[in-house]
Each structure stands twice: as C-alpha cells, then as structure tokens.
Amino acid sequence: MQYDNDTQLSLNLWGQSALTSHLQIEKLSIPDAEIIFYPNYFTEEESDEILQRLFIEVNWRQDKIKCYGKEIDLPRLTAWYGDTGKSYTYSNIAMNPIPWTPVLLFIKDRVEETAQISFNSVLINLYRNGKDSISWHSDDEPELGKYPIIYSVSFGGERKLKFRHKFNKILDKLELNLTNGSLLIMKDKTQEYWQHQIPKTSKPVMPRINLTFRVIK
Ligand SMILES: O=C(O)CCC(=O)C(=O)O
Ligand SMILES: [Mn+2]
Secondary structure, eight states, X not given: XXXXXTOOOOSOOTTOOXXXXXXXXXXXXXTTOEEEEXXXXXXXXXXXXXXXXXXXXXXXXXXXXXXXXXXXEOSSEXXXXXXTTOOEEETTEEEOOBOOOHHHHHHHHHHHHHHOSOOOEEEEEEEOSTTOOEEEEOOOOGGGOSSOOEEEEEEESOEEEEEEESSOTTSOOXXXXXXXXXXXXXXXXXXXXXXXXXXXXXXXXXXXXXXXXXXXX
C-alpha cells in the first residue's frame, strides 16, 4: 500500500448511506460493562480508502510522557479533532481539537447512524508497527461524564484489544481482535470497572489507525 500524496482514491465516500441492520454484531456478556462489537462495520473497500486518507491527511503529533522523571515518546502518534471549544486532557496532555475534516465527518456520520447521538470529538491513534501500543487505562476523564459512551473504529492492521476488571481479579481477561473496518462500542459502566490496552506485538503487522469518538461535556 502506498501513502504518498499523489495517491488517487477511487472510491467516492460521499453520498453513501449504509443500512446497518444487516451487519454482524457481537454483544459481549461480561459483568459491569456493556461492550458491543461489529467486526465489519465498514466494507474492506471503504476501510482501505479511509486508512490511506487518514494516514495522509491527519495532522499527526508525537506526544511525550514523563516516565521515572524522563521524557519519552508516546508509543504511537495521535491527533485530536472535534468541535471548537471542546478541549480535553488525556494522559496529562492538554489537547485543543482541530476542526473536523470531510473524511472524519464521513466516518462520524456513519458511526452516528448506530449511536443515535452526536459526538463532538475524536481521538485518533496511529500504531505504525507492532512496537506501538497503548497501555492499561480507562477512558474515564471527568470531561466524559459518569458513563462515557465511546465508539471506537479501527482501520488497517489487526491488533488485539485486552480488557481486565479493575477490582475483581478472578474474572478472566477478555481479548478482542480489532479487525479492519470494525466498530467497538463501550458504554454504561465499562470505564468505571474495566481497563483496556493494545499490547505490543512481535508479529509483523500493518499500520493501524484507531478513532475513538467521544462526547465532551
Ligand atoms: O487503539 C485502540 O483500539 C484503543 C485506543 C484507546 O483505547 C484510546 O485511545 O483511549
Ligand atoms: Mn481507551
């Protein structure tokens, strides 16, 4: 796959409306959470085009975190887009959103067909290879309110998402393969009781872009 600026994108993303009722859907029955997974929310054709466009068009940034007093690069690139005035603090990093772009609005519209609510921001992560990751955390920042509704879409290389219960250590860890074009929904008490991570992998893996649509109060 090529990611240069001259790439001609053949698929017309605009004006497409999807009926989501035919889609394969998996509802995970685990305690203290509501997690729903659509493995093929976007078609392969759509997903490939979206991946290329995001790769080229997103204004990626390399953030740093403090680790034992040292500044180190976050193991992924990130970007924050959304309605103006909805700033957000994530891992102690203050982010001001960049205005929505056409491809982001296309994805947001499609996701909102299922969500039936309107999202005002999206955090985007680029996992360049298997060394990129996100460590155990919950999406429980105060700006997201008591029961955050997170719609998470994935494009590109398949990665594992792991869940662990914060308090009940007897419960098994849960593992999901986040496929190209998938949609994962986390709502109700999920963030209060569970943490999630994308671990590093030594297997060769294509770049992956994940978008988590959120409502900042
Ligand atoms: O890449 C993913 O699927 C997860 C990203 C995530 O958990 C986050 O951005 O909070
Ligand atoms: Mn998260």
